[in-house]
Amino acid sequence: FYKIMKKDIFNIEISVYNGVKDVYGTTCKLRAFLFDKKHIAEIENLRTLPTKEEKNEVKKRLPMACISGVFSPTRKAENLVRHSGFICVDIDRQDNMHIENWGELKQELSKLKEIAYISLSVSGNGYFLIIPLKYPDYHKQQFEQLKRDFERMGIIIDRACGDVTRMRCLSYDADPYVNTEAVPYTGYYREPRPMNNYQYSGNDDVLDKVAKCCERIETNHIDITDDYQSWFTVGCALASLGENGRRFFHVCSSQNQAYKYAECDKKFTNLVRTGKRIGIGSFFEICKDYGITFKDA
Template identity: 50%
Template sequence: MDIFQTHISVYNGVTDNTGTRMPLGTFLFCKEYKDDILRLRAVFDKEKRNALKRSLPQATISGVFSPTRAKNNLSQHSGLICVDIDAKDNPDIWDWETLKQDLSVLPQIAYCALSVSGKGLFMVIPLRYPEKHLQQFRQLQIDFRKMGIMIDSACSDITRLRCLSYDEHPIINENATLYEGVYVEKPKHKSFPTCFIYEGENTSAEVAVCCRKIQQCGIDISASYDDWLKVGCALATLGESGRSLFHICSRQNAKYNAAKTDKMFNDLLRRNYQQVNISTFFWMCKQHGITTKE
């Protein structure tokens, strides 16, 4: 099947909620708005740039929605997902053309091009299990983080709009293979047994003791993305005071990035995960031989 003949919904700007059915290729390869996009990239003022962006055609790459764009109105999943690599999430990346060429070796990427701002990339990837859209997206996050790249978490939204962009030299792979990664959450009883409950009296001081040992010994208790997320969730229960401690733990990983760590912690403070508490942090420390005793 030609991926670029797959139908999606296309909207006349962000205020249009009805849209029309259209082949993916018709949207991606449209050059009608080339001059508008180039002018947008030359605008320094962010608000003006965003206003121009909102007026451009938009699309839901992951499917066709009817009668309006809403999760419950998904009439057909396209079998595709669109993910972003933004400058704000990846401050250490500035050469987008080189990154685009580097990513072209991945057989699962059907299309990769500059974002509408010119300061980022977006990729269209066919999914093996579109019915597991969110789980496949979460595994993509993990796989890209292993390459030192953060993809925008908002891309997990199946209804998310993709703004029309322009790239003179996009990466096009009509024979892209299906991405098969699926995130499977580890059973809680294996990772964090219910029998382990923190019963200390001075939480902040004991967390600080563990973090001091982590820093002194260079111990990485968050080697995987999943563990990094759990450490962050646990320390976020301390509120803003947990931020510096999260940086200490994250810094022990070779892929540590201060801006990405801050962004993750900001997200965790907002989400307030209930299933992870400070006992999780102490349990993970214990698995690495780190205790609260000085």
């Protein structure tokens, strides 16, 4: 009988860079980066330096990696070739001075089944965690929920880690926590909706038609605002209804993964104020393009 090897979750390609000045980088396996021991002496020396400036000078020359994926040709969000399925988050000591049992933090965090890796940061004054994601295509939304889940545990994680292009400096921990059977994190943050019931129950025929279209948009998760111009046009058309159109603009906008309640609300207020010459007919035309109608089947 042969023993079946379980899949090595760290055996995945990521982008790596030869210091901060390297623009294009190369690729390597996540495992190779995490367990690289060629720079231990430099890292241990860095940890003895008295000032942050001196530490940063050494840090700039150390290998860096984008834990969340492969980027080409350069490290930009729009150049993400494929997501690694992981997110890396930082827990800095300076942001968590309220934690009294700091020395026990790694052990406590290791109890979370979603954490695959825990290591000292390059400075030795914090930790970084690598967590597999259930929905890597929604990296930002998963990070936002992760941040909130950690806050409920009394832990502040670095907000910058929500950036899919976030760079991780090579580090060293003599005793890292490794869990090759980590469970993908399923948390997903959604911007709060302005209301649960957006349907209009009055006698206005136009508003009833808009409400029926919006009901179908919501039910079928149809994004009719998939680019800025479409979003702007839909907003102008619904703004022609005055304040009655606000709730419907939120319904349409919230089908897009980039939706933010406050941003959407501000845009609608602006559109109502400026009064662009686009009537509600444009809304129905856009709906028609997506096979959405107010007519009963």
